[in-house]
Amino acid sequence: MSVNEAAGTRPRNEAVPGAEPIIVVDNVSKSFGPLQVLHGVSLTIERGTMVAIVGRSGSGKSTLLRCMNALDETNGGTIKVCGNAVAMSDRASVKRLRTDVGMVFQSYNLFPHLTVLRNITLALTVVQKKARVEAEKIARDVLALVGLADKAESYPEQLSGGQAQRVAIARSLALSPKVLLFDEVTSALDPELTGEVLKVMEDLARQGMTMVLVTHEMAFARRLADIVVFMHQGKVWEAGPPAEIFADPKTPELRQFLSSGL
Amino acid sequence: MISYTFDFSFLLTTWPAFMRGAWQTILLAGSSIAFGFVLALVCAIIRSGKSKLAAGLVGAYVEVIRNTPLLVQIFIVYFGLPSLGLRLSAETAAVIALVINTGAYGSEIIRAGIDSIAKGQIEAAECLGLNKLQIYWHIVLIPAVERVYPALSSQFVLLMLSSSITSQISAQELTAEANMIQSETFRSFEVYLIVAAVYLALSVLFRVVLWAIGEVAFVRRRKLRT
Amino acid sequence: MIQFSSTHLIYLIEAARWTVLLSVLAFIGGGAFGLVLALGRVSQHKWLRWLSAAYIQIIQGTPLLVVLFLAYFGLSILGLDIEPIIAAGLSLTVYTAAFLGEIWRGCILSVPKTQWEASNCIGLSRAQQYRYVILPQAARIAIPPTVGFMVQIVKNTSITSIIGFVELARAGQIVNNSTFQPFITFVFVAIIYFAMCYPLSLASRHFERKLNVGK
Numbered sequence: 001m002s003v004n005e006a007a008g009t010r011p012r013n014e015a016v017p018g019a020e021p022i023i024v025v026d027n028v029s030k031s032f033g034p035l036q037v038l039h040g041v042s043l044t045i046e047r048g049t050m051v052a053i054v055g056r057s058g059s060g061k062s063t064l065l066r067c068m069n070a071l072d073e074t075n076g077g078t079i080k081v082c083g084n085a086v087a088m089s090d091r092a093s094v095k096r097l098r099t100d101v102g103m104v105f106q107s108y109n110l111f112p113h114l115t116v117l118r119n120i121t122l123a124l125t126v127v128q129k130k131a132r133v134e135a136e137k138i139a140r141d142v143l144a145l146v147g148l149a150d151k152a153e154s155y156p157e158q159l160s161g162g163q164a165q166r167v168a169i170a171r172s173l174a175l176s177p178k179v180l181l182f183d184e185v186t187s188a189l190d191p192e193l194t195g196e197v198l199k200v201m202e203d204l205a206r207q208g209m210t211m212v213l214v215t216h217e218m219a220f221a222r223r224l225a226d227i228v229v230f231m232h233q234g235k236v237w238e239a240g241p242p243a244e245i246f247a248d249p250k251t252p253e254l255r256q257f258l259s260s261g262l
Numbered sequence: 263m264i265s266y267t268f269d270f271s272f273l274l275t276t277w278p279a280f281m282r283g284a285w286q287t288i289l290l291a292g293s294s295i296a297f298g299f300v301l302a303l304v305c306a307i308i309r310s311g312k313s314k315l316a317a318g319l320v321g322a323y324v325e326v327i328r329n330t331p332l333l334v335q336i337f338i339v340y341f342g343l344p345s346l347g348l349r350l351s352a353e354t355a356a357v358i359a360l361v362i363n364t365g366a367y368g369s370e371i372i373r374a375g376i377d378s379i380a381k382g383q384i385e386a387a388e389c390l391g392l393n394k395l396q397i398y399w400h401i402v403l404i405p406a407v408e409r410v411y412p413a414l415s416s417q418f419v420l421l422m423l424s425s426s427i428t429s430q431i432s433a434q435e436l437t438a439e440a441n442m443i444q445s446e447t448f449r450s451f452e453v454y455l456i457v458a459a460v461y462l463a464l465s466v467l468f469r470v471v472l473w474a475i476g477e478v479a480f481v482r483r484r485k486l487r488t
Numbered sequence: 489m490i491q492f493s494s495t496h497l498i499y500l501i502e503a504a505r506w507t508v509l510l511s512v513l514a515f516i517g518g519g520a521f522g523l524v525l526a527l528g529r530v531s532q533h534k535w536l537r538w539l540s541a542a543y544i545q546i547i548q549g550t551p552l553l554v555v556l557f558l559a560y561f562g563l564s565i566l567g568l569d570i571e572p573i574i575a576a577g578l579s580l581t582v583y584t585a586a587f588l589g590e591i592w593r594g595c596i597l598s599v600p601k602t603q604w605e606a607s608n609c610i611g612l613s614r615a616q617q618y619r620y621v622i623l624p625q626a627a628r629i630a631i632p633p634t635v636g637f638m639v640q641i642v643k644n645t646s647i648t649s650i651i652g653f654v655e656l657a658r659a660g661q662i663v664n665n666s667t668f669q670p671f672i673t674f675v676f677v678a679i680i681y682f683a684m685c686y687p688l689s690l691a692s693r694h695f696e697r698k699l700n701v702g703k
């Protein structure tokens with residue numbers, strides 16, 4: 001790695017010794033009908049780190065993320081988030097999971113019939129039972145954080161893609177999750193709009209937010225991720241610090257993936 | 263060519279009857295729309311719900327109503343039910359038939375709205391920790407009704423117009439009043455021309471009122487236009 | 489008292505033939521006139537657009553029953569010795585045209601604008617554009633809602649019973665007057681209507697699915 005590149009990286013967060021990892025994925029398998037998508041995936045995500053998952057389309061990245069957040073049911077293995085086993089059938093565990101994990105989607109999934117402010121306050125008032133005033137204060141704070149304080153009264157369809165995605169991030173942040181999952185959040189955006197979203201994510205990383213992101217933004221992953229995970233055919237093919245993964249790929253699959261210019 | 267002299271002089275004495283008829287139609291249609299909307303909502307919820315049996319029963323009800331004439335439905339309620347021991351006034355029978363009718367059509371419209379809610383919306387709400395009921399109310403039902411509100415409104419105006427059929431069981435409403443007036447004045451054509459004009463005015467009125475209700479209920483509509 | 493019997497049922501079914509005939513008349517008449525209205529609605533001439541829009545708005549704002557009465561009494565003013573079927577057919581045509589006209593207008597407008605531009609570029613006249621490019625595409629889109637509206641037409645014919653035209657609903661009243669068994673009589677009437685309408689509803693849905701798959 002060149003000196004310049006090293007200067008651009010952020011100081012690595014040290015995993016707190018003895019502290020439990022925030023997410024532990026252990027030997028997880030997942031099939032959709034006859035199609036097996038995940039083949040015994042294991043992965044540990046330490047508190048305060050950013051983990052970037054990369055790989056070809058169809059390699060199971062989204063599915064893994066969705067299993068972590070109980071949007072898809074696993075067929076084997078276990079996932080623990082903040083020490084609690086994730087099980088879609090166990091209501092109490094899912095409920096706890098929702099307070100610990102926030103998720104941002106490629107397609108924003110803002111609620112079109114609600115203002116930006118209401119998009120953010122909805123869960124605060126309805127789930128956390130906060131008073132309207134308090135909820136709105138929190139909402140305005142997180143909106144300011146993503147640089148959209150002036151859009152509180154707008155409706156989603158009045159926003160650009162980049163703005164909509166920043167609102168979606170703010171909406172997750174408002175609930176103070178312990179970890180944020182991002183699934184290709186810049187893939188639907190025009191190139192000139194991805195920067196503003198990545199900037200927000202970078203700020204979050206610097207503040208020590210634990211983040212797991214599926215991404216095609218290799219430069220971003222290289223610069224900011226603590227761990228890069230390369231997924232291939234439903235397996236964790238290689239994982240390690242970006243310096244190792246990008247500079248010294250061990251497998252031909254990763255080498256090919258990196259050279260394909262993605 | 264036969265010459266015919268139009269004569270609207272009957273209006274001088276009968277206009278209060280037209281007014282009364284219009285008011286009765288407003289009451290009849292208004293209450294049918296209100297109850298019919300509630301029934302439609304309940305049916306749409308059941309139809310897109312988990313219970314296959316309940317959804318099937320409601321589906322059968324919707325199909326039966328949509329594939330038989332309102333006139334026959336009215337006859338069954340008004341003439342048929344008394345033979346089963348349930349005697350109803352003409353107005354009650356009219357409201358019941360109209361509510362049953364609106365419930366069926368309205369539930370199809372609302373169900374289309376529910377079906378149009380993207381899966382990602384529900385997943386996003388799940389991730390925010392909303393429970394099933396909260397998701398159903400905030401993320402599915404309200405936006406669904408908002409989305410199909412124009413279609414619902416058109417359906418409601420059609421219902422108001424078809425309430426004229428209840429004159430056939432002598433329910434008190436505009437067409438029944440008109441039938442009475444024409445049998446006394448013998449100016450049949452003129453009477454129904456007037457009635458047509460009054461119905462036109464009523465359909466404009468209903469559209470305006472329904473639009474105003476939509477403006478109040480769905481803030482986004484109002485805001486995004488200005 | 490005469491019991492409701494198979495004789496009555498046969499009488500009802502025979503009367504249903506008139507319902508079918510009236511429906512076909514209404515569809516043909518209303519369809520022809522409706523096409524004119526639809527083309528008027530999308531015409532380049534403002535007054536044509538305005539005229540057909542006004543017609544559609546007025547008819548759609550008037551109950552069919554009132555249209556029927558106007559046809560019935562209006563024809564008698566003209567001194568015509570009217571058969572109920574004439575008034576019935578006329579009013580259903582007038583009414584059906586307004587609805588089909590509006591439905592078909594939507595179908596014509598849903599053909600992408602680029603189709604107009606492309607066909608203009610290859611030098612087709614406006615009539616040729618309609619004939620060869622726009623209407624064939626609009627027709628495909630129009631099939632499901634048109635078949636769906638046929639259900640409304642069949643049901644609407646029941647209203648002509650009110651001026652004494654003996655179709656299915658009127659036949660039901662006649663049977664009821666002799667049997668005094670309104671429930672069973674009108675339930676059978678409803679069943680016969682259902683048997684005519686439900687296949688159309690199914691067909692409409694089938695065509696709609698096919699159209700969506702083709703997209």
Ligand SMILES: Nc1ncnc2c1ncn2[C@@H]1O[C@H](COP(=O)(O)OP(=O)(O)O)[C@@H](O)[C@H]1O
Pocket residue numbers: 032035037055056057058059060061062063064
């Ligand atoms: N709900 C589903 N039903 C069936 N197959 C699915 C479903 N979701 C994903 N898949 C399949 O699983 C595989 C992995 O998908 P995904 O996790 O989305 O990959 P990635 O995010 O890496 O592109 C793909 O082959 C995809 O077609």
Ligand SMILES: [Mg+2]
Pocket residue numbers: 061062063184
């Ligand atoms: Mg994916």
